Amino acid sequence: MAELILRDLAKTYPGASTRATDDVSLDVADGEFMVLLGPSGCGKTTLLRMVAGLELPDAGQIVIGGKDVTYLEPRRRNLSMVFQSYAVFPNKKVADNIGFGLRMRGVPADGVRRKVEWAADLLQLRPYLDRYPSRLSGGQRQRVAVARAIVMDADILLMDEPLSNLDALLRLNFRAELKKLVAELGTTTLYVTHDQVEALSLGDRVAVLRDGVLVQCGPPGAVYDEPADEFVGGFLGSPPMNFLTGTVCTDEGRPRVDFGGQSVPVPAALSSYHGKRLRLGIRPEAIQLGDGGGLRGELQVLEPLGASALLTTDVCGQTIKVQAPATFRAEPGRRLALRLPVDQCRWYDPETSLLLEVR
Amino acid sequence: MRSRSPWLLLLPSLVLMAALFGWPLVQAVLAAFRDEGGFTLAHWQRLLTDPYFLPALRNTVLLIVIVLPVQLALAIGMALLVQARPRFIGGHFYLWCVPLAISELAAGLVWLSVFDNRGYLNSLLVSLGLSENGVQWLSYENTTTMLLTVVIAEIWRATSLVFVIVVAGMQVIPRDYDEAAQVFGASLGQRLRHVTLPLLMPSLQVALILRTILALQAFAVAQALTGRDFPLLVGETYEWYVNLRNPAVSSAVALVVLALSLGTALLYLRTVRQPEGAR
Numbered sequence: 001m002a003e004l005i006l007r008d009l010a011k012t013y014p015g016a017s018t019r020a021t022d023d024v025s026l027d028v029a030d031g032e033f034m035v036l037l038g039p040s041g042c043g044k045t046t047l048l049r050m051v052a053g054l055e056l057p058d059a060g061q062i063v064i065g066g067k068d069v070t071y072l073e074p075r076r077r078n079l080s081m082v083f084q085s086y087a088v089f090p091n092k093k094v095a096d097n098i099g100f101g102l103r104m105r106g107v108p109a110d111g112v113r114r115k116v117e118w119a120a121d122l123l124q125l126r127p128y129l130d131r132y133p134s135r136l137s138g139g140q141r142q143r144v145a146v147a148r149a150i151v152m153d154a155d156i157l158l159m160d161e162p163l164s165n166l167d168a169l170l171r172l173n174f175r176a177e178l179k180k181l182v183a184e185l186g187t188t189t190l191y192v193t194h195d196q197v198e199a200l201s202l203g204d205r206v207a208v209l210r211d212g213v214l215v216q217c218g219p220p221g222a223v224y225d226e227p228a229d230e231f232v233g234g235f236l237g238s239p240p241m242n243f244l245t246g247t248v249c250t251d252e253g254r255p256r257v258d259f260g261g262q263s264v265p266v267p268a269a270l271s272s273y274h275g276k277r278l279r280l281g282i283r284p285e286a287i288q289l290g291d292g293g294g295l296r297g298e299l300q301v302l303e304p305l306g307a308s309a310l311l312t313t314d315v316c317g318q319t320i321k322v323q324a325p326a327t328f329r330a331e332p333g334r335r336l337a338l339r340l341p342v343d344q345c346r347w348y349d350p351e352t353s354l355l356l357e358v359r
Numbered sequence: 360m361r362s363r364s365p366w367l368l369l370l371p372s373l374v375l376m377a378a379l380f381g382w383p384l385v386q387a388v389l390a391a392f393r394d395e396g397g398f399t400l401a402h403w404q405r406l407l408t409d410p411y412f413l414p415a416l417r418n419t420v421l422l423i424v425i426v427l428p429v430q431l432a433l434a435i436g437m438a439l440l441v442q443a444r445p446r447f448i449g450g451h452f453y454l455w456c457v458p459l460a461i462s463e464l465a466a467g468l469v470w471l472s473v474f475d476n477r478g479y480l481n482s483l484l485v486s487l488g489l490s491e492n493g494v495q496w497l498s499y500e501n502t503t504t505m506l507l508t509v510v511i512a513e514i515w516r517a518t519s520l521v522f523v524i525v526v527a528g529m530q531v532i533p534r535d536y537d538e539a540a541q542v543f544g545a546s547l548g549q550r551l552r553h554v555t556l557p558l559l560m561p562s563l564q565v566a567l568i569l570r571t572i573l574a575l576q577a578f579a580v581a582q583a584l585t586g587r588d589f590p591l592l593v594g595e596t597y598e599w600y601v602n603l604r605n606p607a608v609s610s611a612v613a614l615v616v617l618a619l620s621l622g623t624a625l626l627y628l629r630t631v632r633q634p635e636g637a638r
């Protein structure tokens with residue numbers, strides 16, 4: 001167990017025109033569960049591979065437990081990894097796969113067997129220990145990869161989308177299992193996913209990457225509540241955050257943002273934007289349906305989603321998605337009153353897309 | 360009712376195979392076991408009492424036993440080097456494949472110019488003052504050096520075939536396996552033993568079978584270097600057929616080669632492979 005520090009990691013693959021990771025700095029505390037979240041191709045795997053030592057950064061530093069390991073061989077870093085492609089050895093039976101790392105370390109056969117059985121029980125692989133991976137399903141192979149990683153008692157546990165191939169139900173169960181397991185192990189974990197629900201549910205902290213740049217890092221609640229820029233707000237949450245563009249004006253001495261006939265109040269801190277454009281961000285579930293007050297939107301589509309209903313409304317030509325109670329019923333075309341609680345509104349600069357401080 | 364069309368489609372190749380391989384094989388078997396009076400083992404007796412046969416058998420087996428492991432190790436080493444993507448990788452690859460393009464006889468002649476009494480090697484030894492008159496590498500009295508020269512020539516000539524097969528085999532193994540092994544603490548040797556070699560088994564099997572069969576047929580190199588002083592089995596078939604004008608004994612030698620080829624191929628198929636169920 002150890003802390004992991006990444007400093008200004010930059011990597012450009014040979015022949016590529018853009019950086020795969022662009023000066024990424026990240027501190028993962030001892031025992032912390034850090035989730036790397038980002039869309040496909042944003043450099044998550046690249047970052048993980050540099051930590052593992054399978055890829056060397058062009059610049060920057062990797063420190064594990066106070067020791068600079070930037071250019072150290074992978075096997076000397078004392079970490080274990082779940083590969084995105086599983087990389088479960090096809091020529092070894094499941095039991096030998098799980099015990100591989102321990103065997104390489106020279107752990108006696110008896111100790112290896114006990115650990116393997118422990119992991120197999122945990123991941124429900126007991127019946128398959130004697131099989132070759134070619135006779136397993138994709139999800140089972142993925143579990144073998146996870147088992148192989150957790151038996152290691154490594155300083156750092158790296159996981160690259162370890163749940164991506166499980167069906168929805170299994171994934172839900174395993175998410176909880178994994179959370180419990182890693183908490184028990186207490187291993188410092190760097191976990192890669194492009195699934196925002198997974199990120200929010202698992203991480204002590206979530207680091208959001210876009211195009212190789214670390215955009216925001218913080219506890220899941222904070223990242224969800226106050227996205228540092230519009231990309232994060234749009235990437236986290238399903239449906240994503242709503243964004244509306246308006247112009248700041250003054251009404252009876254108070255600043256308001258006008259969307260073209262309709263307006264909402266703006267915090268006084270933003271009065272410097274007078275006459276300029278401003279972006280309002282609000283989560284669909286933060287919007288309250290009421291009678292009167294706030295914005296008037298025309299209902300366009302109603303999608304029942306089981307636990308809730310998703311409304312697509314039109315406000316002055318801009319689209320706002322609203323999460324309504326499952327029992328909500330209305331015909332398209334109806335005008336709805338949308339109340340936007342002031343404390344749920346986030347403000348963004350239209351030029352930079354960055355969150356504006358209002359407190 | 361089963362359709363007859365598959366057989367119809369196979370017919371042309373079956374006919375061709377029967378005419379070009381099947382019939383000569385039958386003829387060879389007949390020739391080896393028959394004379395005017397019908398079935399006989401006389402040709403075999405003649406062969407076994409021939410002073411060249413047992414040395415030829417011994418030399419052929421020796422050649423295979425020495426050359427094959429060396430070639431395999433060299434080829435795997437070279438393939439690993441190429442896998443590491445050194446600079447000028449294309450150049451290395453082509454350079455190592457040059458011997459593939461050279462005919463067996465030409466290769467023998469190249470090495471003859473090296474090992475000949477007045478060849479390059481002896482000139483070098485003499486000019487360096489290491490030897491007064493050079494070494495008689497190819498003297499008929501010196502079986503060991505003859506074996507050595509043939510071994511060197513064969514390794515030079517035919518390692519590239521194994522190399523090409525091994526490289527092709529390595530390239531289809533996803534890199535992740537080796538990377539996983541690295542992360543989980545395996546040293547270079549452990550990675551070879553636990554990951555690379557087992558995954559390479561199918562290619563090694565092909566390489567071994569091909570190389571053994573080709574080595575059993577080795578002929579021109581030894582012929583060019585040593586004539587009949589260092590007899591090999593296939594050289595003997597040629598000798599009996601052409602110089603001694605005895606197709607029957609020649610066929611018998613050919614059958615011995617056939618039996619050895621079949622035997623080793625079966626051995627490889629059973630031993631050099633991935634465990635049941637791993638594929």
Ligand SMILES: Nc1ncnc2c1ncn2[C@@H]1O[C@H](COP(=O)(O)OP(=O)(O)OP(=O)(O)O)[C@@H](O)[C@H]1O
Nearest residue numbers: 013014016020039040041042043044045046047194
């Ligand atoms: N070996 C490579 N050579 C060249 N470019 C690469 C290589 N591996 C990745 N890239 C590029 O680097 C960028 C980051 O890739 P990376 O695999 O880190 O993405 P990722 O975030 O893991 O995506 P995903 O969620 O799809 O796995 C991508 O644009 C990709 O095309």
Ligand SMILES: [Mg+2]
Nearest residue numbers: 044045046084
């Ligand atoms: Mg990836």
